Amino acid sequence: MSFKTISSQLAAQLDKDLMGPEIGFTLEQLMELAGLSVAEAVLKEFPYSKSRKSQVLVVAGPGNNGGDGLVCARHLALFGFNPVVFYPKRSSRTQFYGQLVNQLKFFQIPVLDGDDDWAQYLNPNETLCVVDAIFGFSFKPPVREPFGSILQQLRQVQDQLPIVSVDIPTGWDVDEGPVEPNCIIPKVLVSLTVPKPCARKIESLETQHYVGGRFVPRSFANKYGFEPFAYENASQVVKLAPE
Numbered sequence: 001m002s003f004k005t006i007s008s009q010l011a012a013q014l015d016k017d018l019m020g021p022e023i024g025f026t027l028e029q030l031m032e033l034a035g036l037s038v039a040e041a042v043l044k045e046f047p048y049s050k051s052r053k054s055q056v057l058v059v060a061g062p063g064n065n066g067g068d069g070l071v072c073a074r075h076l077a078l079f080g081f082n083p084v085v086f087y088p089k090r091s092s093r094t095q096f097y098g099q100l101v102n103q104l105k106f107f108q109i110p111v112l113d114g115d116d117d118w119a120q121y122l123n124p125n126e127t128l129c130v131v132d133a134i135f136g137f138s139f140k141p142p143v144r145e146p147f148g149s150i151l152q153q154l155r156q157v158q159d160q161l162p163i164v165s166v167d168i169p170t171g172w173d174v175d176e177g178p179v180e181p182n183c184i185i186p187k188v189l190v191s192l193t194v195p196k197p198c199a200r201k202i203e204s205l206e207t208q209h210y211v212g213g214r215f216v217p218r219s220f221a222n223k224y225g226f227e228p229f230a231y232e233n234a235s236q237v238v239k240l241a242p243e
């Protein structure tokens with residue numbers, strides 16, 4: 001595939017740079033745009049219609065990838081879907097995660113914890129798709145519990161219930177690709193800012209690939225060795241053509 005990628009190390013540096021003293025984005029700003037991008041990709045792949053199922057299960061992990069999922073769920077509700085969030089290991093890294101959960105409650109979006117029966121939402125007759133916001137570019141294999149069992153359950157249904165992965169398919173090494181035996185093979189991948197090397201391992205016939213997280217100017221993209229993606233109008237995502 002010919003699209004440009006940047007390594008996990010460079011992606012972390014890019015994030016630091018965007019949120020550093022010179023540029024000054026806050027994590028909250030970037031997460032809002034990232035979550036909105038993923039919700040738009042869901043809408044594009046599984047258009048909302050009153051006459052069909054509209055339930056979306058969002059599985060959120062303990063870090064910022066999970067935060068993207070929490071934001072995504074709120075936008076999905078605004079787009080007309082019925083999101084349910086499974087958030088088994090809640091971050092206390094900053095107060096912000098608690099605020100995101102409060103916002104979900106404000107939207108009357110169910111937020112399940114580790115003791116709840118989340119697997120009831122893995123029924124393809126009732127759920128349209130699953131958003132995989134478990135781990136992003138900071139995942140280091142091997143996967144620890146409870147996420148090992150969660151991945152196993154998701155893996156069992158992924159052929160019937162499409163999975164939309166946020167930034168990195170969970171269980172994939174950011175640079176090497178699928179490493180965990182129970183890693184997710186998503187139907188849709190939404191790379192944020194710029195694809196990471198593992199995105200080269202997706203099979204374009206099996207997985208639709210979007211780029212989202214539209215928040216850098218050309219000069220900054222060029223500094224990190226890539227060209228801006230061809231976003232149309234106000235869209236927050238662009239679909240990459242299969243190669």
Ligand SMILES: NC(=O)C1=CN([C@@H]2O[C@H](COP(=O)(O)OP(=O)(O)OC[C@H]3O[C@@H](n4cnc5c(N)ncnc54)[C@H](O)[C@@H]3O)[C@@H](O)[C@H]2O)[C@@H](O)CC1
Nearest residue numbers: 030062063064065135136137138139140142143144167192
């Ligand atoms: N500029 C960007 O591209 C932006 C990226 N964001 C998101 O931030 C993500 C990176 O966030 P983080 O650095 O917080 O990291 P992640 O969300 O990828 O994961 C870190 C968390 O996972 C846990 N973890 C790592 N390996 C594990 C294992 N083997 N078993 C169990 N737990 C494990 C860590 O303890 C930590 O809690 C990106 O992938 C992206 O989704 C956005 O939120 C904001 C903007």
Ligand SMILES: [K+]
Nearest residue numbers: 132135166168
């Ligand atoms: K993910």
